[in-house]
Amino acid sequence: MKRRRLLAGPYLFWSVSFIIIPLFLIVCYGLTKADGGFTLENAAHITTPENLKALGLSLLLAFLCTLICLVLAYPLAMILSQSSISQSSFIVLIFILPMWMNFLLRTLAWQTLLEKNGVINTFLSFLHLPQINIINTPYAIVLGMVYDFLPFMVLPIYNVLIKLDKDMINAARDLGANSAQTFVKIILPQSIPGVISGITMVFVPAMTTFVISDLLGGGKVLLIGNVIEQTFKQGSNWHLGSGLSLVLMIFVIASMGIVNKYDKGQSGGSF
Template sequence: MNRKNSSKATYPFMFWCSLFIIIPLLIVLFFSLTEKSGDSYTFSLDNYSRLLNPQYGKIFYRSIKLALISTLACLILGYPVAYIISKMKASRRNLLIMLFIVPMWINFLLRTYAWLPILGKNGLINNILGNLNIAPITFLYNDGAVLLGMIYNFIPFMILPIYTVLIKMDQSLINAASDLGANKNIIFRKIIFPLSFPGVISGVTMVFMPAVSTFVISSLLGGGQYMLLGNLIEQQFTTLSDWNLGSAISILMMIVILISMALMNKFDHADKEGSVGLW
């Protein structure tokens, strides 16, 4: 009886997944494997062969490169922040975590748009430099501005999972290692970081996926001069009305994301197996 009830309870979930995940994916896959001729669609792989164009290769390379750099930067900046906050008193760390969460309540577009009056030619930073008799610096419309927007918008996705793992860590393991003569460096390398690795994997995945598919950040802070995968897909669907090529790019991007997630999971499993012999 319990099994029947549990199976019935999954029906709404299965319906939701089918309606909003499986069916849209099948539609995108259908468009990527077809070409429209008149009022009918014919099977074709030309959409994928068109992606061999060197121009698209440059866009793929730039998108993955910027996504990897921003993910690494978020990890380098986010891990120490998460570690420091996890060592604070509960009341103080809850306040600091809230400060990271509150900006996420603001619309993503507004958060990105706010950098324009800060980094612009007549923006806040250049006004300060002008008062110091320093020539204006071009901060916008380059890879640096796009990376800054990615790091600013996505770093909470790195800090929160790492922080969640760190505060749940068994303190007795650290105390035992300290009693056995391990210094802080060894404790971090042998205990803290390996045990927090699942949080790192989650953070890397949560940052890389939106970074490789973003189009708002590159449009605003890149000034349209730096087209990424997200911009390319948006252009195919909204401007060129080439749904077939746009779907093919979307499927390829999804494959890249799935491969990256599989690699992260592989590293996670390897780390868990290796952590058995920490001592």
């Protein structure tokens, strides 16, 4: 038994050095002033109008991105789970292919595509169609986030659906449910755990991103991630940056808490 535990050593070292100590430092910085005294001022700084606006926009865009991912991913996951192995592995390949490319590069590609004189607009004007100017707006950011995070929604849902007992679905049909009723009463509730982990895996990075908003927002759209980044890099104020990070962390944890609570309420039997 002791030997087994020894195997966890490398990871233990890793997590202490790169997760626990940094987290501890952020808490320390966030709750102290430059002179070392305790303060809540850094965290309270979130209430300035600009910061509140950035936080609100982050929540809104992350919510939109999660919703769009869910709407796109669920049907795809259903089709994948019902198709034969050879078909589905082809679809999965197409779908995973972009993930082999670094996500910064993919986001940069979107920047080039969406530019005022970029590929898409050149093509549109060639067809005498109106141009789309969504670069440097929240729309472009949502588009980029959906493109980058969609696989994290599909895979957990697909994993749950593929493991669903086919006889459970047959049993529902057998007891008189048509396909719509079977979906609403059996497939959907059974797949909630996958949906929850999909939402978590999309919402959290979308909430905290600053690279996508930087590249596709052109510095004109400030998300809370950008505010924190700027505080650290341009303002070099580690205390304020850490304080805001703590607030963001609390928001993320709270959001996940709400989602999980909703999940428990579901499985408790609202049928």
